[in-house]
Amino acid sequence: MNQVKLRRYLLPTLALVGALIAWEAVVRINHIEPVILPAPSLVLTTLFHDRIVLGRSLMVTLSITVEALVAATIGGTLLAMLFARFKVIEEAFFPFAVILQVTPIIAIAPLLLVYLDSGGAVLVCAFLVAFFPILANTALGLSSVDHNLLDLFQMYRASRGRQLLWLRVPSALPYFLGGLRIGGGLALIGAIVAEIAAGSAGSGSGLAFRIIESGYRLNIPRMFAALVLISLTGIFIYLALSAVSYLLLHRWHDSARSRES
Amino acid sequence: MSAAPAPTGERAAAAEATRLVRLEGVGKTFANGTTALAGVAMEVRRGEFLSLLGPSGCGKSTVLRLLAGLTSASSGRINWSQSDPELGFVFQEPTLMPWATVFANVWLPLRLKGRARAQAKPAVMEALAKVGLAAFANAYPRELSGGMKMRVSIARALVTRPAILLMDEPFAALDEITRNKLNDDLVALKCELDATVVFVTHSVYESVYLSDRIVIMAPRPGRVVAEVAIPQPLPREEDFRLSPLYAECCRETSAALHRAMNMEPAAH
Numbered sequence: 062m063n064q065v066k067l068r069r070y071l072l073p074t075l076a077l078v079g080a081l082i083a084w085e086a087v088v089r090i091n092h093i094e095p096v097i098l099p100a101p102s103l104v105l106t107t108l109f110h111d112r113i114v115l116g117r118s119l120m121v122t123l124s125i126t127v128e129a130l131v132a133a134t135i136g137g138t139l140l141a142m143l144f145a146r147f148k149v150i151e152e153a154f155f156p157f158a159v160i161l162q163v164t165p166i167i168a169i170a171p172l173l174l175v176y177l178d179s180g181g182a183v184l185v186c187a188f189l190v191a192f193f194p195i196l197a198n199t200a201l202g203l204s205s206v207d208h209n210l211l212d213l214f215q216m217y218r219a220s221r222g223r224q225l226l227w228l229r230v231p232s233a234l235p236y237f238l239g240g241l242r243i244g245g246g247l248a249l250i251g252a253i254v255a256e257i258a259a260g261s262a263g264s265g266s267g268l269a270f271r272i273i274e275s276g277y278r279l280n281i282p283r284m285f286a287a288l289v290l291i292s293l294t295g296i297f298i299y300l301a302l303s304a305v306s307y308l309l310l311h312r313w314h315d316s317a318r319s320r321e322s
Numbered sequence: 323m324s325a326a327p328a329p330t331g332e333r334a335a336a337a338e339a340t341r342l343v344r345l346e347g348v349g350k351t352f353a354n355g356t357t358a359l360a361g362v363a364m365e366v367r368r369g370e371f372l373s374l375l376g377p378s379g380c381g382k383s384t385v386l387r388l389l390a391g392l393t394s395a396s397s398g399r400i401n402w403s404q405s406d407p408e409l410g411f412v413f414q415e416p417t418l419m420p421w422a423t424v425f426a427n428v429w430l431p432l433r434l435k436g437r438a439r440a441q442a443k444p445a446v447m448e449a450l451a452k453v454g455l456a457a458f459a460n461a462y463p464r465e466l467s468g469g470m471k472m473r474v475s476i477a478r479a480l481v482t483r484p485a486i487l488l489m490d491e492p493f494a495a496l497d498e499i500t501r502n503k504l505n506d507d508l509v510a511l512k513c514e515l516d517a518t519v520v521f522v523t524h525s526v527y528e529s530v531y532l533s534d535r536i537v538i539m540a541p542r543p544g545r546v547v548a549e550v551a552i553p554q555p556l557p558r559e560e561d562f563r564l565s566p567l568y569a570e571c572c573r574e575t576s577a578a579l580h581r582a583m584n585m586e587p588a589a590h
Contacts, residue, residue, distance in 0.1 A: 209417040212392050216411055217434040227430075231421040313421045313462045 099282040107282040122267035129187030137195030145203035162193040170258035179259040186255030191248035202236025348398035360543035373529035381544020410479030416471035425459040449477040469500040540582035548578040
């Protein structure tokens, strides 16, 4: 058991360290210019030297992502409840949600920039991509209630409010949390994509803007440093939402338990 | 088909007094045009263990859902001898809320009636004790075996002290050893609480062992075709299964069921 755990963490760590060492070696042995490919050590020192400007950009990207995710969570959940309660609304509006979802966000972003300032456009883009998985999963969850339990609630004459709160919401929770985890990753992607679409026209100063700016200035190490921060942000969001999911489900849901062996 | 002998005046009065609910000419046609029940006439008496026996598709479960008020009859009448009777329902599956503890699952019916946790606790613990699961109040359904989950489901149905306990093939998914044990426990509980039970099953042996009376139904459309009384008071010892009476009742029930299954569809 312990050995299995050790292997699960040790193996990927060793692989990562090995890859970084190989990268460092390739750059040093071949004397590759930093403008072509910076060594990991240089990326790390750049990260440290530019910590103020990159840190500020990180906060911008992070706050946009979180704001978009919160808005998408509230909007998606409320709309899903409306869908569950009134089938007519679902039939009328679900196609719109699908259209928004299947149209690539990179194609929508320039259009949004016509109507909104770049800050607003970035936020709306991040919101749009995060919104759909939360809506779709929650709507599915709210309607995937055990029919016998619905019968039981009906037999005991439960009000609609109690049926929603005590039956549909907990039934939908695992679905919602799945949607939230997907939405969290997508919110970050939406924020980055929109900022890249805004490009030099944008007044934004998020991490994606830093990447474009560093590209123009041939400051490749800083490009990599910003990229590392974006990756770390994505990992952080995923781990944070996984932790939330575990806390809420581990006592009762199969997904959060290991199988007996 | 064997009709019950016409009751004398005295017996009719007694029957009136013990009747809990009577179905008269009850029909049920679903929205898709399927006729599940036609002209169903039967009654449930206070304190009896009644089984509904029949092949699948004969509308046994529909009768149960009608009694539970989960669906309404297309025709005919369902007359309760008391207004707003308390109901208990046990499904084929345990049908527990997986996110809630055993305690919270059993508390649910009382909670829906507005009883706070502390207020409901004595009744919930009593119901759990009756099914032998008092020690598992804080467990989650996932941690229990199939038989234990079913016991929780029974405790939940009993917690409101229902006038009638409706059970829809509750033990069909369990292994035979667990099923026999639960059958004995169910009869013991029924006698202890002096409860009225309507039990849907497709097992002749189970129905004979458990019931005071068996109502046999035929399909297409679902209707009552025969009735068998088991003249042996509950509770029954395990060796009842070996008695000539048991064998005779099984034979009679089996024959009635066989006739029901080979019966021509009723003209309607």
